[in-house]
Amino acid sequence: xxxxxxxxxxxxxxxxxxxxxxxxxxxxxxxxxxxxxxxxxxxxxxxxxxxxxxxxxxxxxxxxxxxxxxxxxxxxxxxxxxxxxxxxxxxxxxxxxxxxxxxxxxxxxxxxxxxxxxxxxxxxxxxxxxxxxxxxxxxxxxxxxxxxxxxxxxxxxxxxxxxxxxxxxxxxxxxxxxxxxxxxxxxxxxxxxxxxxxxxxxxxxxxxxxxxxxxxxxxxxxxxxxxxxxxxxxxxxxxxxxxxxxxxxxxxxxxxxxxxxxxxxxxxxxxxxxxxxxxxxxxxxxxxxxxxxxxxxxxxxxxxxxxxxxxxxxxxxxxxxxxxxxxxxxxxxxxxxxxxxxxxxx
Ligand SMILES: NC(=O)c1ccc[n+]([C@@H]2O[C@H](COP(=O)([O-])OP(=O)(O)OC[C@H]3O[C@@H](n4cnc5c(N)ncnc54)[C@H](OP(=O)(O)O)[C@@H]3O)[C@@H](O)[C@H]2O)c1
Numbered sequence: 113x114x115x116x117x118x119x120x121x122x123x124x125x126x127x128x129x130x131x132x133x134x135x136x137x138x139x140x141x142x143x144x145x146x147x148x149x150x151x152x153x154x155x156x157x158x159x160x161x162x163x164x165x166x167x168x169x170x171x172x173x174x175x176x177x178x179x180x181x182x183x184x185x186x187x188x189x190x191x192x193x194x195x196x197x198x199x200x201x202x203x204x205x206x207x208x209x210x211x212x213x214x215x216x217x218x219x220x221x222x223x224x225x226x227x228x229x230x231x232x233x234x235x236x237x238x239x240x241x242x243x244x245x246x247x248x249x250x251x252x253x254x255x256x257x258x259x260x261x262x263x264x265x266x267x268x269x270x271x272x273x274x275x276x277x278x279x280x281x282x283x284x285x286x287x288x289x290x291x292x293x294x295x296x297x298x299x300x301x302x303x304x305x306x307x308x309x310x311x312x313x314x315x316x317x318x319x320x321x322x323x324x325x326x327x328x329x330x331x332x333x334x335x336x337x338x339x340x341x342x343x344x345x346x347x348x349x350x351x352x353x354x355x356x357x358x359x360x361x362x363x364x365x366x367x368x369x370x371x372x373x374x375x376x377x378x379x380x381x382x383x384x385x386x387x388x389x390x391x392x393x394x395x396x397x398x399x400x401x402x403x404x405x406x407x408x409x410x411x412x413x414x415x416x417x418x419x420x421x422x423x424x425x426x427x428x429x430x431x432x433x434x435x436x437x438x439x440x441x442x443x444x445x446x447x448x449x450x451x452x453x454x455x456x457x458x
Contacts, residue, residue, distance in 0.1 A: 113139055113453055114174055116199065118190065119181035120144035120155060120164060123273045124204055127442040128181055133158055135446065138453060145171050172197035176456070177449050180204060181441070195232035200452050202234050202445045209235040209338060216341050218242065219447040220389040221249045226451040234448055237342060238334040239440025240264050240320075240354065243363050244432050245339050246413040246439070250387035251380055251428065252343060256372030258426075259349040262335065265357045265364040266320050267404060270436050271307040278305030279358055282313030312358050320354035329354055362404025363436040366417075370427040377420045380428055384415050389439070394418050402433035410435060411443055 115132060119125040125146070132139045136158070144155050144162045154161040165171050167190055172178055178194040180187045180203045187205040194201050208214040208231075215225035216235045226234050237245070248257060268279035282302050286293055289301040293314065302311035310317050321330030328336075336350040385392045393402045394416040402414030413434045421427035434440055 113176040114141040115139040116143040116175045116178040118145040121146040121150045124441040125181040127437045175199045236444045237338045239436035241338040242440045243434035247415045259370040261368040262352040264354040267359040275307040278307045317356040359404045361408040364433040367430045374425045407433045
């Protein structure tokens, strides 16, 4: 297939290029597209390079699948253009996720929905949702999920290259100001960067995205709405507090999940160990549990700290971690592209 990567120079797009590089059977040709700022840049690809092209309608000519890793408003405008030119669009942005005519696909959960998308667009979920929903699905099938309460610990790269740059710049600045930092004056020497409303180095920020209705942030509402849509559980109660932490890559969530039926922690551990796309790391006495540093650069959704609620026989506590740029973004889109390719062949 010929695949276009729109946003090839960004945090997600760069990982996407690497994943496609490793899959010659999926994509024999790649068109790299970005903003006017990057036109003419040469990106390494397999044995050679590809030149970044500007986003115009003709970049989609002859393209089978166009993967969009760009801001919402860019997807909103250009995804329909790619469809008109004959491509199936796999969109990583939030532009179409809640559109009833656009399937929101996680291949481990609802692969059948990638078949014949009515608008020619398939959406892929938010990176925080993805880290949680894959393990929860395995538990739901056995116990019947009723309620989820989550607190996230989200990496700076979740806000794109600007988030990564802010974290590095501020961390380096803080390292030169040891005296101020150790005397509790870090806030005096660190200023907010481009991506977050407060300094992210040496800090945690209880706001991911913009503040929306009922005091929830856009990220918290995405976690709720997208989880329901992916699982097809439109009455599922989901509430979350999303927090940005000074980690480069890897989103983590502490999850309280309540079910219709009584749960057993050992059985849940075994179910999760057998679930597609999930790896269990769960032996706290040996300091064995998922961490973002371990998850970064790898594919699975990791889960650990699996234990029954002390006061509710129908509830479990879990700690979930995934690489937000891989399973949380580029890898999920590549898996969807593989589904599209298989349908094309069948
Ligand atoms: N980061 C994550 O963990 C994550 C996870 C899931 C979903 N997403 C979503 O994926 C999308 C990309 O995120 P990111 O983190 O990779 O952001 P990013 O690092 O800021 O990259 C944005 C990309 O979009 C390109 N772009 C921006 N404006 C454009 C325009 N007008 N025309 C063409 N290209 C344009 C940029 O090109 P230039 O380099 O030329 O500016 C860059 O390649 C966003 O919708 C985001 O919400 C991100």
